[in-house]
Amino acid sequence: MKQICTMMRVMRVIQEYTKMKNTASETCLSTTMMCIRGAREMEEELGAAKKQLEDLMLDQVEFFSYSLENVGNGINTAAGQIDLNIIDEILSEDSFDSDDAVFFRVAEEDPVPKPTEIGSSLAVLVSQNSALAMMRSKVSQLKRRYKMDGFDLDLTYITPRLIAMGFPAWGTEKYYRNPIDQVELFLESKHGGHYRIYNLCSERPEYDSPKRFQGKFKRFPFDDHNAPCPISLVIDFIRDATSFLEEDAKNVVVVHCKAGKGRTGVMVSCLLRSLDPIGIPDAKEALRVFGNARTYNGLGVTIPSQCRYVYYYDRIVRDFGGQLPPSRPIKLYQIIVDSSIKSCGQVDVYFTVEENGVMKIDSRHLFHGGLKRDPKGFFFLFEEEPTLQGDLRFTFHQRHRLFNEELFYFWINTSLCSNYERFSLKDRELDGRLSKGKDGDTFCKDLAVNVIFVD
Numbered sequence: 001m002k003q004i005c006t007m008m009r010v011m012r013v014i015q016e017y018t019k020m021k022n023t024a025s026e027t028c029l030s031t032t033m034m035c036i037r038g039a040r041e042m043e044e045e046l047g048a049a050k051k052q053l054e055d056l057m058l059d060q061v062e063f064f065s066y067s068l069e070n071v072g073n074g075i076n077t078a079a080g081q082i083d084l085n086i087i088d089e090i091l092s093e094d095s096f097d098s099d100d101a102v103f104f105r106v107a108e109e110d111p112v113p114k115p116t117e118i119g120s121s122l123a124v125l126v127s128q129n130s131a132l133a134m135m136r137s138k139v140s141q142l143k144r145r146y147k148m149d150g151f152d153l154d155l156t157y158i159t160p161r162l163i164a165m166g167f168p169a170w171g172t173e174k175y176y177r178n179p180i181d182q183v184e185l186f187l188e189s190k191h192g193g194h195y196r197i198y199n200l201c202s203e204r205p206e207y208d209s210p211k212r213f214q215g216k217f218k219r220f221p222f223d224d225h226n227a228p229c230p231i232s233l234v235i236d237f238i239r240d241a242t243s244f245l246e247e248d249a250k251n252v253v254v255v256h257c258k259a260g261k262g263r264t265g266v267m268v269s270c271l272l273r274s275l276d277p278i279g280i281p282d283a284k285e286a287l288r289v290f291g292n293a294r295t296y297n298g299l300g301v302t303i304p305s306q307c308r309y310v311y312y313y314d315r316i317v318r319d320f321g322g323q324l325p326p327s328r329p330i331k332l333y334q335i336i337v338d339s340s341i342k343s344c345g346q347v348d349v350y351f352t353v354e355e356n357g358v359m360k361i362d363s364r365h366l367f368h369g370g371l372k373r374d375p376k377g378f379f380f381l382f383e384e385e386p387t388l389q390g391d392l393r394f395t396f397h398q399r400h401r402l403f404n405e406e407l408f409y410f411w412i413n414t415s416l417c418s419n420y421e422r423f424s425l426k427d428r429e430l431d432g433r434l435s436k437g438k439d440g441d442t443f444c445k446d447l448a449v450n451v452i453f454v455d
């Protein structure tokens with residue numbers, strides 16, 4: 001982690017040094033002298049950063065020349081171009097404890113900026129192999145990796161016939177995710193032609209070639225950090241995976257999303273529940289088995305709505321024989337956001353509802369001056385109750401002067417809600433980072449949402 005941060009700081013110094021030099025050539029004499037002095041200071045900082053990098057890498061470093069001429073947001077290495085935007089993304093705070101599976105943060109007091117233009121060249125001390133291994137390890141820090149027989153992959157056997165893994169990547173992304181060539185080699189060497197890959201990524205629907213994995217892959221996509229929509233996607237996946245496993249005792253199922261934790265955990269937990277109804281009798285046990293097998297801390301599926309949908313599938317198995325229950329339309333009567341408000345000024349909160357992936361309600365068009373607020377929260381009372389059915393995503397936003405901010409969201413299914421009259425969720429059952437009661441958030445930690453329906 002420290003090595004990556006240091007490398008990024010080196011890039012920042014190069015950026016600022018280049019900016020100083022460019023400015024010096026375009027301005028008046030007095031400004032030029034000031035910029036030259038600044039550039040010299042940058043040179044000293046650059047030398048210190050290089051020394052720090054060398055000290056951190058110790059005796060593991062080797063010489064590699066980074067050609068930084070006109071590469072924009074990338075670094076050209078002997079192994080190809082590394083996109084600095086991607087590195088910055090995997091180091092970002094927003095990736096913490098998410099389906100991106102980056103379980104570390106860059107310290108707030110020592111941020112790593114994103115360089116935008118690099119126009120110099122520099123020989124940087126870095127060990128290619130150790131740096132890439134370190135980067136991949138950081139991206140999957142709390143997930144169990146397969147480190148045997150010459151492989152080092154973000155891949156875990158949940159059972160002998162069920163594999164969860166991170167995205168098989170190519171190009172620059174392979175430097176910190178699973179290299180697709182290595183994944184293909186692993187599956188062919190370990191399982192021959194007896195495997196089928198299930199890609200859950202809506203954002204990455206295709207591989208670099210349709211001939212990858214001999215075409216032995218299928219797609220069941222849904223969005224990162226969200227529940228599977230529609231829920232029939234889970235049932236279709238279970239049927240396909242179960243059928244494939246029953247075809248041959250040698251067959252194995254390989255499931256991945258981007259990080260192989262959140263979305264993958266939903267589908268794998270549901271499959272575990274279906275394959276072993278005696279050993280894994282309920283959703284809680286299925287989630288526990290996946291979490292313990294996939295991670296070192298037992299935290300597999302952590303997004304509340306994703307967990308909720310595993311419980312929904314458990315109910316489908318118990319109460320509906322594994323079949324999709326009949327669709328049940330409901331009418332939305334009232335929404336109560338029950339919480340103390342931190343802000344003393346005007347707080348403009350609104351919500352949206354997506355029905356089966358399509359926007360159905362935007363409260364800004366319904367409550368012009370009609371929104372009720374008291375010190376305990378907000379009340380949305382509908383004069384004409386809208387009818388909803390299927391998979392619903394409720395998203396709550398705060399409207400600022402220049403931008404809108406997503407506060408939290410959650411998913412429910414109208415056919416599988418245990419209580420059709422009042423659906424209540426507390427803070428820990430809501431999705432989204434701003435529901436965690438951090439300083440600066442609109443709501444305090446006593447946040448709860450009550451959705452009241454009528455038939």
